[in-house]
Amino acid sequence: MPAPDDLDALARRAAQGDTAALDALLVGVRPEVLRLCARFLPNREDAEEACQDTLLALAGGITRFEGRSSFRTWLHRLTANRARSTYRTLRRRCRLEAGGVALPDQADPRRTSVVAGTRLDLLDAFDSVHPDHAEVVALRDVLGLSYPEIAALLDVPVGTVKSRLHLARRQVRQRLGAE
Numbered sequence: 001m002p003a004p005d006d007l008d009a010l011a012r013r014a015a016q017g018d019t020a021a022l023d024a025l026l027v028g029v030r031p032e033v034l035r036l037c038a039r040f041l042p043n044r045e046d047a048e049e050a051c052q053d054t055l056l057a058l059a060g061g062i063t064r065f066e067g068r069s070s071f072r073t074w075l076h077r078l079t080a081n082r083a084r085s086t087y088r089t090l091r092r093r094c095r096l097e098a099g100g101v102a103l104p105d106q107a108d109p110r111r112t113s114v115v116a117g118t119r120l121d122l123l124d125a126f127d128s129v130h131p132d133h134a135e136v137v138a139l140r141d142v143l144g145l146s147y148p149e150i151a152a153l154l155d156v157p158v159g160t161v162k163s164r165l166h167l168a169r170r171q172v173r174q175r176l177g178a179e
Helices: 004-015 019-040 044-064 071-097 114-127 131-142 147-154 158-178
Strands: none
Touching (some): 004 044, 004 071, 019 071, 019 131, 044 071, 071 131, 114 131, 114 158, 131 158, 147 158
8 A cells, every 4th residue: 555645645636536546546545445344344255345345435436535634544434334335235135135034133153253253243233323323433443543533534523432432332232242
């Protein structure tokens, strides 16, 4: 991945309509996006699908990058949201393909690795939390962004980030504990 300063410069140029900068940006961030998607989705093919979805969203939405945060932080938010969206789409698709057969609410530990099952449970728990709160916990606990980075990205005070994180963690714990 290009250096942060180079990445921010590429992103600014791409946001202003420079297609060569956009192409270089997409190539440069793809490995990072795939790695981040794999933190959410346990299956390699699912992570690759989320990566492609993220790159398409990046290409279509780069003009919305305003530079209030670093491009990398903005990319983390986009990736987290697209990975969660891809998971919901895959789950819906699986339900449709099951032909009306009810899917289990939890991963079957006999057929799913502990790590994969935990991530799937976590993604399901995220869907039960207010979207603003789920986004904060994904950015902090899954992708490892700092409080100031999240605050700058969401344009809210650090105290709001901490409050949302606290509420989200409590709701996720309740959901995971109930299962």
